[in-house]
Amino acid sequence: xxxxxxxxxxxxxxxxxxxxxxxxxxxxxxxxxxxxxxxxxxxxxxxxxxxxxxxxxxxxxxxxxxxxxxxxxxxxxxxxxxxxxxxxxxxxxxxxxxxxxxxxxxxxxxxxxxxxxxxxxxxxxxxxxxxxxxxxxxxxxxxxxxxxxxxxxxxxxxxxxxxxxxxxxxxxxxxxxxxxx
Numbered sequence: 001x002x003x004x005x006x007x008x009x010x011x012x013x014x015x016x017x018x019x020x021x022x023x024x025x026x027x028x029x030x031x032x033x034x035x036x037x038x039x040x041x042x043x044x045x046x047x048x049x050x051x052x053x054x055x056x057x058x059x060x061x062x063x064x065x066x067x068x069x070x071x072x073x074x075x076x077x078x079x080x081x082x083x084x085x086x087x088x089x090x091x092x093x094x095x096x097x098x099x100x101x102x103x104x105x106x107x108x109x110x111x112x113x114x115x116x117x118x119x120x121x122x123x124x125x126x127x128x129x130x131x132x133x134x135x136x137x138x139x140x141x142x143x144x145x146x147x148x149x150x151x152x153x154x155x156x157x158x159x160x161x162x163x164x165x166x167x168x169x170x171x172x173x174x175x176x177x178x179x180x181x
Contacts, residue, residue: 003029005036018042018077041118045088046075048106048168049098049125055145057096057128058165062140071144072162073169075120084121092125094134096143101127104181106171109164122168124181148172 005026014021020040028034049057056073063070076091078084085103092098106122135141146154148169154160155169175181 001029005029005034008033013037037115039116041077041116042080043078043084043119043121044075045078045084045091045121045123046073046164046168047088047092047123047125048073048172049092049096049100049128050148050172051098051128051130051145053145054148056148056151056169057098058144058146058151059095060142060144070162071160071165073165075164085123088121088123088125093131094136095139095141097131097133098125098128099131100125101129106168106175109167111163120164122164122171124172124175126181 005028007024007026009025011023012020013023018041022038022040024036024038026034026036051057058071058073060069060071062068074092074095076087076095078087082090085105089099089103092100102125104124104126106124109120109122111118111120133141133143151160151169152173155166160166160169172181
C-alpha cells in the first residue's frame with residue numbers, strides 16, 4: 001500500500017531565527033485532504049564526550065520551555081552550509097572546552113517525526129584535551145563530569161530526561177557491551 005502524502009499547498013506561519021513553521025494541505029492515500037503543521041529546523045549535533053577517567057561531560061542550562069535547569073550532553077544547531085562533523089567539534093569545544101583525539105559518528109536521530117523536521121547527528125568524543133569553555137553570548141552553562149556508570153543509572157531511572165542525552169548514553173552503553181567502543 002502506498003502511504004505517501006502529496007503536498008497540495010503550503011502556508012508560512014512563522015519564519016524565525018531557528019524555526020520555520022508552515023501549514024501544508026496534503027492529499028492522503030485515500031483521496032481525502034488533511035492539514036500538516038511542520039516546524040522546519042536546520043539540524044543539529046550532540047556529543048557524548050568521555051574523559052580519561054570515564055566521566056561523561058554534560059552541561060546544565062536553564063531551558064525556558066520547561067522552566068527549569070536541565071542536564072544534557074553538549075549539543076547545538078547546524079549553521080548554514082556547515083558539515084555535521086565540524087558543527088559537533090565546534091559545539092563540544094564551545095560548551096565544554098574539550099577537543100577529542102578520537103571522534104566517532106554514532107548515527108542520526110529523527111527527533112519528532114510527527115511535526116518537527118530536525119535531524120540530529122550524534123557523536124562519541126574520546127581522548128579529550130580540555131581547555132576553557134567559550135559559550136555563545138546567550139548561553140549560560142555549567143560543566144559537569146559524571147562517571148559513565150552513574151550517568152547510565154540516572155538515564156535508566158528517568159532522572160535524565162533529555163532525549164538526545166538518553167539516546168546517546170544508551171547507544172554508547174550498547175556499543176560498549178558489544179566491544180565496539
